[in-house]
Amino acid sequence: MMRCLPLTLFFFAHPVFAAGAATGASAWWVWPLALFVVCFFLGIVAVPAGVGGGVLFVPIVGSFFPFHLDFVRGAGLLVALASSLAAGPSLLKVGLANLRLAMPLAFGASISAIGGAMLGLALPADVVQVALGLTILGIVVLMAVARKSEYPQVPASDPLSGMLGIHGMFRDAISGKDVSWQVHRTPLGMALFLVIGFLGGLFGVGAGWANVPVLNLLMGVPLKVAAGTSSLILTTASSSATWYYLDNGAILPIIAVPSVVGMMIGARIGAHLLSVLNASVIRRMVIAMLFVSGVGALLKGLGIWA
């Protein structure tokens, strides 16, 4: 089944099909249908690969589909928002997302995401495309080299996190033990979330790829709580940028809705297949897909590949 995604992309990127799209010769419903199918497969691989749908969606759809990058980024933000909103309630209930940790970080990220969205819609598309390609290639490197720490050691919380009362406990379903946690390096974490929010708003890619390493490796949040809280932060940070895109006409329902629905159905299946799929193989495949789409975005932005 995993072989279907590259084949699907190849089919829709074929010059004959692309030419039909450029001249308006193909029926209007072909592209939303193609978007639904591609997003369905992206949703399946996103869960075991441990990435959000937005980071896969924007470079792949931006490279292989005929839509303007403004609408692709607007849809990408909605994909990231919808995925995080759907996951949020259950993560909060079991303590894998922490509101107290999320709120100060989301505040900074939501402000900078608006700045990113403003810049993204003001810059020429080819400039954004080049910057997107470079960022995606950077994410490829980050995903390939970043290590994770299940339970980072935090000897003492920093004064700011102590003042904000950021700490918690969750029950690890595998070990059955209650795990207490606290954080450190909160000021640096907040500063990095400003940068992450900005990039998320600029490229419409969501930001789980950066949120989790900062929460986990820098601030010392246990991996599962980092992943859950990252999702909660996205509900607010993506929301502010989505409002900006919506307000400026950069969201087309015919692009956004099939993407959201396809991605969410795929993600549910991906979550069910988690136990039978080889997560490391899927992760390597996703890194390869990101690499190809990052290079594609770069070449498209530089005018080398139309």
Next chain:
Amino acid sequence: MGLNDPGQYEGEQLRYAAWLHWSTLLGFLTLIGTFVAYALGILPARIPLEHLPQVWNLPADEYLKVTGMPKGWAWIGMLGSGDLASFLGIAILSGCSIFCILAVIPVYAKRRDWIYLILCVLEIAILVSVASGLISGKH
């Protein structure tokens, strides 16, 4: 504040989760319902569906100029059009955070947790400003 009181903030988490659940559900149902009505032609579209391939490759500002589609919140008065009705679901999903933060404000106020109370108020101010178009400075 030590680690021996992890349940101290459980109330606000659960309240936030409940509001997130119901507002997200409302948003998804609205999004899918309005989109189905749009795609099946039950609600007529301002831009005919077959014309979309000629405009979806334009930058957002040019698309608005060419099609005459409304900017900002003008769509709210034109919900009879299928392509604009779909914005309602998108707006509800984008507004979920506002509903949830508003829901936990009384918890912080009752606990006299001033830092988080101020944080909530500021976050709402930011989200409402961008949602209303104030931050874009174009309206």
